[in-house]
Amino acid sequence: MKQKEKRSSDHSALKKTLLQYKEEANEDRLPQQAYIIIQQAIRNLQLQPNEAFLEREIIDMLEMSRTPVREALIRLEMDRWIRLTPRKGFSVEPIIKENIEQICQIAEALDGVAAELATLNMEEKQLDMLDSLIARQEKCLDENNLEAYLEADNQFHHLIVAYSRNERLQNIMDSHSDQLYRARLFTINERKLPVRSIKEHKAIVAAMRAEDSKAAQLLMHSHRHRGGQEILAIIESKPINKQGK
Missing domain, CATH: 1.20.120.530 (GntR ligand-binding domain-like)
Known part of the structure; x- marks a missing residue:
């Protein structure tokens, strides 16, 4: 129960941070906006190395539709910020x-x-x-x-x-x-x-x-x-x- 409450609290804190980045993003194109927000969260360690997350969690936190978020995640994987694990979602690239x-x-x-x-x-x-x-x-x-x-x-x-x-x-x-x-x-x-x-x-x-x-x-x-x-x-x-x- 405590672990579930902690995850919920962490989720809320991360969502608040991502929405703040969203307000600050000087970009009208939604896929690029989503890319910038997620990349900034990884850069600033709000999303930690090896941290796993689901596409639907990011969609919820960014309050965007699936298509621009999906495009951003594909680009982030190509740029080696995240990696896709089949049937498990995404994880942040470790600092190797x-x-x-x-x-x-x-x-x-x-x-x-x-x-x-x-x-x-x-x-x-x-x-x-x-x-x-x-x-x-x-x-x-x-x-x-x-x-x-x-x-x-x-x-x-x-x-x-x-x-x-x-x-x-x-x-x-x-x-x-x-x-x-x-x-x-x-x-x-x-x-x-x-x-x-x-x-x-x-x-x-x-x-x-x-x-x-x-x-x-x-x-x-x-x-x-x-x-x-x-x-x-x-x-x-x-x-x-x-x-x-």
Whole structure:
């Protein structure tokens, strides 16, 4: 009985979150709207790795008809956010070391290129924006608000990619950045306080201000590599996230 009550409570809480995302979604097309809402819930760990759910449960929570939700679920499976288990419904993809390792390798290489290109394109006001995000990260650490820190950190990297003015690079990074964010959020409470990351961010911006694009690239590559290794070590140590556990 208690287990059934807990599931009902969890269902209600998740529905409230999904409906909030629905209100915030800037999208009129229902299949795309459903995709964005569910993906955001997975990204932000409201739907946990390996968590199972039924199509009809999502339809009920989103207060949509079956067709757009079904289309969204098919796309989410193609994009490796969820997987279909025949006769059992869907489950959220686990956070597996091998998958995140590949994403980290992409982020290392392309974030480095983005930093190099951004250095050649950025103006003073854009550098000031990066400095303000670093200041926000420091404030979040002082307040021990790690999730807010992670959001500011994500914006820092996103802006540098945007400032690269390379649309193809942005598209590739956009397709992986949310998966990387999920892994970082999944491990944030078990990592050392990211004081070193803030120092590395300051060094990257300093190289950009000095218009040293190669230094900015190398610093960013090193920063992403170190952070990725920390994440991967924690993921590997989490047996609860391994398939079948």
